[in-house]
Amino acid sequence: AQSVTQLDSQVPVFEEAPVELRCNYSSSVSVYLFWYVQYPNQGLQLLLKYLSGSTLVKGINGFEAEFNKSQTSFHLRKPSVHISDTAEYFCAVSIKAAGNKLTFGGGTRVLVKP
Amino acid sequence: DADVTQTPRNRITKTGKRIMLECSQTKGHDRMYWYRQDPGLGLRLIYYSFDVKDINKGEISDGYSVSRQAQAKFSLSLESAIPNQTALYFCATSDRDRDLNEQFFGPGTRLTVL
Numbered sequence: 454a455q456s457v458t459q460l461d462s463q464v465p466v467f468e469e470a471p472v473e474l475r476c477n478y479s480s481s482v483s484v485y486l487f488w489y490v491q492y493p494n495q496g497l498q499l500l501l502k503y504l505s506g507s508t509l510v511k512g513i514n515g516f517e518a519e520f521n522k523s524q525t526s527f528h529l530r531k532p533s534v535h536i537s538d539t540a541e542y543f544c545a546v547s548i549k550a551a552g553n554k555l556t557f558g559g560g561t562r563v564l565v566k567p
Numbered sequence: 568d569a570d571v572t573q574t575p576r577n578r579i580t581k582t583g584k585r586i587m588l589e590c591s592q593t594k595g596h597d598r599m600y601w602y603r604q605d606p607g608l609g610l611r612l613i614y615y616s617f618d619v620k621d622i623n624k625g626e627i628s629d630g631y632s633v634s635r636q637a638q639a640k641f642s643l644s645l646e647s648a649i650p651n652q653t654a655l656y657f658c659a660t661s662d663r664d665r666d667l668n669e670q671f672f673g674p675g676t677r678l679t680v681l
Binding site for chain 1: 571600607608609610611612615625657659669670672673674675
């Protein structure tokens with residue numbers, strides 16, 4: 454079975470500063486990787502996904518993530534955050550053999566300060 | 568209008584009561600899922616359904632049951648609610664024939680069991 458670890462439960466960051474959210478996974482087979490964002494009082498929205506190909510994936514709202522197979526990581530980055538990026542971010546994995554079932558990490562809460 | 572809707576959005580109930588949470592979707596997707604979200608644990612899969620005649624248990628199905636009344640409707644029931652079922656519940660959908668694994672989430676139902 455696969456598992457996902459998000460190493461930081463909370464990340465405070467100042468507006469216009471860069472942010473990196475760490476995600477590591479474990480799986481005995483190839484995985485697909487996702488980052489979802491949850492804004493306050495809302496459901497989850499897909500930020501970006503890695504299925505195959507280029508290991509650098511660009512998503513919405515200026516976010517990007519890099520898949521590193523040797524380190525089993527999929528860290529999310531943004532070079533300059535805005536107040537509106539305050540949200541909870543979830544890393545998730547799935548494997549093709551398991552259909553569309555996602556396994557989520559525990560989430561990282563990002564608080565952007567002015 | 569939202570593609571994935573959940574009712575109710577908030578519910579407070581007492582221990583031992585039967586509760587039903589409903590999910591409807593207008594996306595035409597064949598796959599539907601129920602998750603619960605707890606702080607620090609991310610989202611965990613309760614049940615999922617790949618079509619109307621297909622129901623499968625997720626990682627935490629004990630104490631829950633589901634019904635897929637139609638392609639567009641997927642209900643989650645708590646037969647006898649207990650306080651540790653207090654959580655935020657999300658319904659999600661995905662399309663078997665589309666790009667792998669992207670799931671679309673409803674706005675969530677906040678359930679409190681006293």
